[in-house]
Amino acid sequence: MSLAKIFRKLGLVFAVFLIVSPALLFFIWMVSLSVKFEIDNGAYPPILIPEHFAWKNYTSVFESNNFLLYFKNSIIVTGAATLFGLIVGVPAGYGIARMNAQKSAIIIMIARMTPGLSFLIPLFLIFKGLDMLGTLWPQIIIHLVVTVPIVIWIMIGYFETTPIELEEAAMIDGANRWQIFMKVAMPIAKPGIVVSFILSVIFSWNNFVFGVVLASRETRTLPVAIYNMLSFEQVSWGPLAAAALIVTLPVLILTVAAQRQIVAGLTAGAVKGG
Amino acid sequence: MNTAVPSSSDGKKDAGPRQPKKGSLRPSHWPFIIPALVVVGGVIVFPWIFTLWMSVNGWQIGVEQHFVGLTNYQRLLTDARFIDSMGRTLSYTALSVIAPLFLGTLAALIFNTKLPGRGILRGIFVMPMMATPVAIALVWTMMFHPQLGILNYLLSLVGIGPQEWVFHPATVIPSLVLVETWQWTPLVMLIVLGGLASLPAEPYESASLDGASGWQKFRFITFPMIIPFLLIATMIRTIDALKSFDIIYAITQGGPGTASETINLYLYSVAFTYYDVGYGSAIAVVFFILIIALSLLLIYLRQRTSWLLGDA
Numbered sequence: 001m002s003l004a005k006i007f008r009k010l011g012l013v014f015a016v017f018l019i020v021s022p023a024l025l026f027f028i029w030m031v032s033l034s035v036k037f038e039i040d041n042g043a044y045p046p047i048l049i050p051e052h053f054a055w056k057n058y059t060s061v062f063e064s065n066n067f068l069l070y071f072k073n074s075i076i077v078t079g080a081a082t083l084f085g086l087i088v089g090v091p092a093g094y095g096i097a098r099m100n101a102q103k104s105a106i107i108i109m110i111a112r113m114t115p116g117l118s119f120l121i122p123l124f125l126i127f128k129g130l131d132m133l134g135t136l137w138p139q140i141i142i143h144l145v146v147t148v149p150i151v152i153w154i155m156i157g158y159f160e161t162t163p164i165e166l167e168e169a170a171m172i173d174g175a176n177r178w179q180i181f182m183k184v185a186m187p188i189a190k191p192g193i194v195v196s197f198i199l200s201v202i203f204s205w206n207n208f209v210f211g212v213v214l215a216s217r218e219t220r221t222l223p224v225a226i227y228n229m230l231s232f233e234q235v236s237w238g239p240l241a242a243a244a245l246i247v248t249l250p251v252l253i254l255t256v257a258a259q260r261q262i263v264a265g266l267t268a269g270a271v272k273g274g
Numbered sequence: 275m276n277t278a279v280p281s282s283s284d285g286k287k288d289a290g291p292r293q294p295k296k297g298s299l300r301p302s303h304w305p306f307i308i309p310a311l312v313v314v315g316g317v318i319v320f321p322w323i324f325t326l327w328m329s330v331n332g333w334q335i336g337v338e339q340h341f342v343g344l345t346n347y348q349r350l351l352t353d354a355r356f357i358d359s360m361g362r363t364l365s366y367t368a369l370s371v372i373a374p375l376f377l378g379t380l381a382a383l384i385f386n387t388k389l390p391g392r393g394i395l396r397g398i399f400v401m402p403m404m405a406t407p408v409a410i411a412l413v414w415t416m417m418f419h420p421q422l423g424i425l426n427y428l429l430s431l432v433g434i435g436p437q438e439w440v441f442h443p444a445t446v447i448p449s450l451v452l453v454e455t456w457q458w459t460p461l462v463m464l465i466v467l468g469g470l471a472s473l474p475a476e477p478y479e480s481a482s483l484d485g486a487s488g489w490q491k492f493r494f495i496t497f498p499m500i501i502p503f504l505l506i507a508t509m510i511r512t513i514d515a516l517k518s519f520d521i522i523y524a525i526t527q528g529g530p531g532t533a534s535e536t537i538n539l540y541l542y543s544v545a546f547t548y549y550d551v552g553y554g555s556a557i558a559v560v561f562f563i564l565i566i567a568l569s570l571l572l573i574y575l576r577q578r579t580s581w582l583l584g585d586a
Contacts, residue, residue, distance in 0.1 A: 012387060019381045020395055022456055023402050029424060030413045046424050088309045095306030111318045113565050115517045115538055118558040119317065121545050122324035125335075144317050152310060177302055206406045208520045213546055223408040227524055230412055237416055244409035255404040259397035262404070266461065267468040 027252075033241035034058070041237045057242040067243070069218070070225040073136060074205060077221055080140045082200040085147030090193060093155025094185055098164075105156055108149045116209050119145050124213055138214045139221065146207055147200040154199070154265055158192030159185065195265040198258050202251050222247040325555045333552030346556035355532065356540060356557065360564075363516060363536040366447055366454075370515035371508055373455040378462025378507065379500075383492070385463065386470040400460045407457070411524035414453050415440070418525075440526050443533035450534055453521050458514065462507045469503030470496070502576060509572040516565050537561050 032048050033041060034057055040050040061067050096104055119142065127138040162185060170180045186193070211224040220228070226243045255262060329346055333339035350356050385396060402410070417423045418439035426436040439449045477495045486494075519538045522528065528535035528543070535543075541561060545554030 012384070012389070015384050016389060016395060019377075019384060020399050023398055023460075026413070026456070027401065029417070033413065033416060042422050044422070044427070046427050084313075088313050091306040092310030095303040099303045099307075101307075107314060107318065110566075111314075113513050113562075113569055114318075114322070115541070115558065115561055115565070116519065117538065117541050117545065118325050118555075118562060119321045121551050121554055121558065122321040122328070123317065124546075125324075125551065128335075141317060144313055148310065148313055148317075177305075181306065202404055206404075206408075208406075208408045208524070209542075212523075223406055223520075226412060227408050230415070230524070240412055241416070244406075244412045248406040248409040251404055251406055252401055255401055256394070256397040259393065259400060262400065263396070263464055267464045 030241055030245055033237055034245050035242075036238055038236055038238060054238050057238040058246070060239050061243045061246060066220075067225065067246075070220050070222050073215075073219055074221040074223075076136055077139045077143055077211075078201055078204040080136075081143030081147045081204050082197060084140075085144060085151045085200050086193065086197060088144075089148050089151025089196065090155050090186070090189075091181065092152050093157075093192075094159045094181055094189075096152070097156050097159035102156060102160075105153065108153050111145070111149050116145070120210060120213055127214065133214065134216055134219065136219050139211060139219065142210045142214065143204045143207060145210075146203050150199050150203065151196040154196040155189065155192055158189045158195075162188045191261070194258075195261045198254060198261055199265050202254060202262075205251055206248075325558050328552050329555035329559050331552045333550075333555075335549035335551060339552065342552070346553050347560070349553065350556060350560060355535070356537075358532065359535050359537045359540040362447065362534070363538075366451060366518070366534075366536055367512060367515040369448070369451040370454040370458070370518070371511045373451065374459040374462045374511055375504065375507060377455065378459045379466050379504065381459065381463040382466035382470055383496075385467055399463065402457045403460045407520035408524045410457065411453070411521050414521075415525050418449060440534070441530060443530055446526060446530065446534045450522055450525065453525070454515065454518060457521070458511065462511060465507040465510070466500060466503050469500040473499055505572060505576040509569055509576075512568055512572065513565055516561075516568070537564075 028048075032050075035053045035055065036047065036050045036057075037052065037054040040047045040052075040054075096102065123138070123142050127133055127141075132138050166184050166188070167180050170184045175183070206223065207221075208223040208227065211221045212227065215221060215224050226240070226247055229240060229243055328339075330341060330343055331339045332342045332345070381399065385392065385399075389395065417425050418441070420426060420436060420438055420441060423439070425439065429435070429437065438445055440446045473496065478491060481491050481495060517538060518536065519542070522534055522536060522539055523542070526534045528539040537557065538561070541554055541557045544550050544557060
């Protein structure tokens with residue numbers, strides 16, 4: 001009996017290893033590619049851990065390609081779009097939950113179904129008409145298509161479950177709606193704000209299609225920048241893998257560090273931007 | 275799931291305890307919503323309407339636009355490249371729904387057991403869907419390389435000859451589906467895991483007393499009860515696979531030739547390579563209708579099954 005139990009346990013461990021390994025091995029290989037010289041990256045059979053590490057792959061990423069500028073662009077676009085998304089979306093989630101107007105969230109659902117390009121074509125024409133394309137504004141504005149729905153969707157759910165009795169007590173004490181929202185409702189809904197912040201940041205940071213159309217040379221975000229490294233510059237795998245890792249590392253760290261919040265948020269609305 | 279956030283297909287059912295009606299207080303909450311209404315109106319609703327308007331115009335960037343009625347839509351009917359892209363999109367979508375659904379359910383059953391280090395393992399498992407798609411695509415492109423790629427080396431270990439992967443028209447779609455599956459199986463896993471967590475314990479206890487096997491328990495207890503969750507996962511996966519862009523564009527740009535050109539990729543070319551935004555908008559409208567139609571079909575299926583299961 002206990003032997004059977006041990007076998008079951010071993011089987012389970014093996015099964016877990018099997019399902020986690022595609023993700024694990026991929027990222028290990030990504031790291032391996034990024035720290036190898038060209039000669040090792042072209043070796044057959046492939047080498048996992050090289051004798052000599054090519055740390056210069058990482059330094060060369062930052063030295064060339066305006067990489068720091070693109071990093072800054074990404075931070076500005078994602079930061080501004082997320083911040084604005086929260087400023088607009090958190091009160092909206094509160095209002096919709098309190099007015100029992102959940103049906104209005106259908107717009108968010110339809111937006112979730114709409115292909116990103118059908119937002120992009122009209123807004124591209126507008127931005128072009130207004131001569132805004134050399135600046136970061138078009139990207140900040142269009143990233144609201146990603147961040148605002150995520151925030152509203154998640155916040156409706158959180159405010160639905162926060163107890164209304166506290167708010168009623170505050171009202172009896174003479175607080176107005178704005179004070180109730182700021183002092184009573186928002187502090188309770190903090191976990192929801194954290195979840196929507198994290199998911200907004202990730203999906204805005206990862207967005208590629210908006211940037212590929214709207215960005216000029218000076219206003220590229222990181223995903224667009226690494227895509228251009230692939231297509232226009234001499235393809236050497238080490239620096240390319242290093243750049244790819246640098247771009248996605250902030251998101252991966254956030255994913256592992258905040259996986260509980262992310263799981264809660266994703267299963268809640270299965271939100272995904274763009 | 276500790277949060278009672280509305281799930282994407284039905285806010286009502288999964289929502290927490292209803293608040294008492296606050297009819298008299300309703301109007302006073304409008305100020306909270308107005309800023310969001312302005313933003314949603316500007317960046318979401320306006321583009322919808324504008325796209326519709328452009329789709330009935332001959333509209334190319336740099337050329338005067340003019341009303342052409344349904345000409346753009348008629349052109350779609352005879353556009354072989356569009357029709358081919360439609361077929362490709364549907365087969366790409368079918369594969370990209372089925373594979374993650376199967377693997378994700380399997381993974382959820384495994385993750386639903388008591389494991390040491392479950393949290394960190396789940397964190398790793400979820401990484402592919404959170405990582406930046408373009409960064410992922412770059413590494414996959416290297417792995418697909420026919421001479422230097424690790425995938426052909428791994429195949430050679432099990433005695434399979436080298437493949438062309440994304441560099442051959444016949445294998446490009448399955449190869450891209452492989453990436454899509456790798457990326458999105460975790461989302462299916464999370465949704466099904468949420469379903470498994472909500473299952474009651476009693477049926478399993480009585481089934482054990484009756485001597486049911488593990489498979490029988492899955493087939494007759496677990497599976498019927500997680501069908502609603504599988505349908506949610508199917509719907510989300512269908513929408514996302516139809517819209518898939520980053521991975522395909524970054525790895526193949528629709529190539530070789532047009533062998534992996536889905537509707538979304540073709541739409542991109544028409545609008546931003548040929549700058550034919552009128553025609554592109556017509557494609558966008560038809561594409562949008564396709565997505566909505568498939569989603570409604572799945573919602574209908576979901577309602578039917580919940581009716582069959584007697585909980586509607």
